[in-house]
Amino acid sequence: MRSLRHWWDDTAGGLPATFWYLWAGLLINRAGAFALLFLSLYLTEARGASESLAGTVVGAYGIGGAAGVLLGGVLADRWGRRATLLAAHLVASGLMVALAFSRHLVVIAVLAALVGVAHSMPSPAFVAAIVDVVPERRRSRAFNLQFWAFNLGMAVASLLAGLLAEASFVALFLVDAAATLAAAVVIALKVPETLSGGRGRLRISARRTVRVRTADGVRPPGLRTALTDRTFLAFVGLTLVLAVLTLQTSTIMPLAMRDDGLRPSAYGAVVALGGVLIVLGQLFVPRLIDGHRRDRVLAVSTALLGVGFTALAFADALAVYLAAAVVWTVGQMLAAPPNAQINADLAPPELRARYQSVFYLAFPVASFVAPTLGGVSLQYLGERHWLIVGGLGFLAAVGHLVTGPARERRVAALRRATTDIREPALAGEN
CATH class of the missing domain: 1.20.1250.20 (MFS general substrate transporter like domains)
Structure with missing residues (x-):
């Protein structure tokens, strides 16, 4: 029992409460992010799209994802981590509801691209917030737990997606939206803004110019x-x-x-x-x-x-x-x-x-x-x-x-x- 407690303290001990709320939000987010796993099947079976057209729509999601990570990084440094996470989750939830009831393939393609943006925006904000709140000596543990939560969530998502897709594609998108909204609630209630304020952190004002010194210069x-x-x-x-x-x-x-x-x-x-x-x-x-x-x-x-x-x-x-x-x-x-x-x-x-x-x-x-x-x-x-x-x-x-x-x-x-x-x-x- 003592060795088990020692292992747990060494694996997950010393991490602040804010990290665990971020971790919970990530887990809920991943466990609920399953609708896009079946997007191509939904398009071909429920919307009559050809395989090539379905591939194009799924590709639009990927293009949106590339834009989303850049947008999320800029906003997380300007708005703040919490504001970016909340905005991305709330928008993604609304877009998933819209996808559930959309019929026109062009509309679905546009919505898929926007969902790609919203799904990718939280990634840089999640990691930046973790770095903000976790002491440097514990970050390896924190990132290990983050990777574990991501994969555990994806495993749950794969199982739920298969069951829901057989029952109803509409239910697939709506449950995805509900899980995304649940992650937003956790962040809204339990995760403070980590960008500004706090002892030992740098406060950046948008009204003044700050120059960043790196190993390659200023x-x-x-x-x-x-x-x-x-x-x-x-x-x-x-x-x-x-x-x-x-x-x-x-x-x-x-x-x-x-x-x-x-x-x-x-x-x-x-x-x-x-x-x-x-x-x-x-x-x-x-x-x-x-x-x-x-x-x-x-x-x-x-x-x-x-x-x-x-x-x-x-x-x-x-x-x-x-x-x-x-x-x-x-x-x-x-x-x-x-x-x-x-x-x-x-x-x-x-x-x-x-x-x-x-x-x-x-x-x-x-x-x-x-x-x-x-x-x-x-x-x-x-x-x-x-x-x-x-x-x-x-x-x-x-x-x-x-x-x-x-x-x-x-x-x-x-x-x-x-x-x-x-x-x-x-x-x-x-």
């Missing part, structure tokens, strides 16, 4: 700062590779399993195994990686993804796919905490949400690159496609080892710069 604050930060963009590029690798499981792997003569239930088993491993094992990851350099942890994790996907070049039976899934899922689990923490550490406090928005751009880009290039590669290269995917994982592992020391120097320089700015700012307020 720049005026704005989205352009993140988009021209070479060290940060190198890390985002490696995260893009990680995202492209991860998305192989939902975009290209089903096609490969079909070509191997495996049924859809086999694909479901592989995906379910990954979800179960994350839900059961993610809470043990922090103790496993503590004391190890983050660049080395990320190198090992991306190498494991490389090994797992390389194995698919030789897979022709479900057992091989399941074994490979174990390997790449362990890689995903190891990567989650250090990846999120490095992303947070590289961001100047004044531009925390903007940096998050640029970071999260990697995921909609990956959602386009993975199926587009992956489909061509699988069609013309066959099983050799997986050798290329595995090779990308190994190259990313080397990339983390090469760029890791520079990232750590960047973080140290940013901490010194932040201290230099904070002291006169606080003196002026006093």
